[in-house]
Amino acid sequence: MDGASFHVEPGVVTGLIGPNGAGKTTMFNVISGLYRADSGSIRFMDHSIERLSPHKITRLGLVRTFQIARGFPKLSVFEHLMVYGAQQPGEGIGTALAGSASARQREAELAEKALSIAARLRLSHVIDNRVTALSGGQKKLLEIGRALMAEPRMILFDEPAAGVNPTLAEEIGDHLLALVSEGMTVLLIEHDMALIERICKRVIVMAQGRTLAEGSFDDVRENREVQDAYLGGRR
């Protein structure tokens, strides 16, 4: 990646599109701290985050999801949601051994939140199942749910609707719009252009590791460079 630079407006859904191999997922890996950039800077809510480890970035309120629904095979849906819960004093080894009222209280709060998120995503009936027993669509929904458990200010979604049926893709789009209406900021990688057109206020186009264009969906659709990038050069 070289020469990739963009700004994400708070409180809207921004699309990040580009042909395969453009560097979109790499961009997410760099932003979320999984890869370290050789140079350049990333700012989130007045913090420089380009040198932070992934868990610190998450704690600042910036969470990402994974393209291929990744997870913890031997943990249940409920446990997946609970693990994403922040500020649980019971995760300290001393508190875990001694037990504390604040840890129990936080656990109850998180459990309540997990149940409501599961209900919202229609995962209540599989809450005690292991994730390996979920369908592809349910895994995608859980991916959204656990990002929500972290109480983020901004979520990076990596193809949340890839490989799901059109009805579910539409539903996932509605979920993202609902998050934004609650004050969250969303950056979305997606190849489903109908979905991008419907929910993204702004679109950023990447190709060959750099940003190519920025603007509304209609603007970038008319952009000659963008058309070339998708069609593989000028004919």
Added chain:
Amino acid sequence: MLTYILFMLVVGSIYALLAQSLMLSWGLAGLVNLGLAGFFAVGAYASAMLTTWEQAPILVGVSVAVLAGGLAGLLVCFSTLRLRDDYLAIVTLGFAEIVRIVASNEVWLTGGTDGISGVPVMIARDTGVWFHLGTLLITVAAVILVYVLQRRLLASPWGRALRAVREDQTVASVAGKSIVRFKAQAFSLAAAIAGLAGALYGHYTSYVAPDQFQPLITIYIFLAVTAGGNARPAGAVLGAYLLVAFLEATRFLAEIAPGVTALQAAALREIAVGIGLVIVLTLRPDGLLPERSQKAPAS
């Protein structure tokens, strides 16, 4: 015969402590720790040296052994942070061998291959059967104490996060968990438990020498934990006692097998252990007591 059974139960309890140590580092944290015998040795030597040569009280010796085990665990963990799976296994195995070989050769420090004899015992030896029974009660109390602590840890948010780290550390770090902290805590606590096992063992046999800490012990404990269930404290404990019972039972069976020499009988026992494990894992792939998930509260 009674003395023999009590002796085996004490050994089973020591193994149960080692099995719980392995359950924590391998079963819950996913760190393939082939250095178990090394931490066992560190604990045994720490307490034996202090109590035999410095005449420290046994309780002090045992406490120092737990600390020494934990410290050794922290050291190994931080020098292997970037390693996973097979590489971690190789390095930890190397650690255990280094401990054993240093103990054999640095005579000024450890007494060399002669070991340390005359290690103080916890119950006076001249009490006959009470010596074994008393030591058994102490070791069983240690097993129960460690078991209760592990149950608490496993049921806590700490245990849940640790299992997540085991399953996929990239996702766990995105979930906001510090991978390094969880691994280091689990690994050093596990090493401290192995250190406790070593100290108790030395104060029972009254003798500590490098030969007692062969890699075979680690392998036996892996068998016990695999058969019992590697992510359940009860599974580890059950597996350890079953392993000792099985090893002793095959000793008698090999003796009555017709037409085999003593050497062949020993080999038969190893074969029987292997077959036993295969049968358990065929019937119960996740061990006798498989991993359990935390249930969602009824809404």
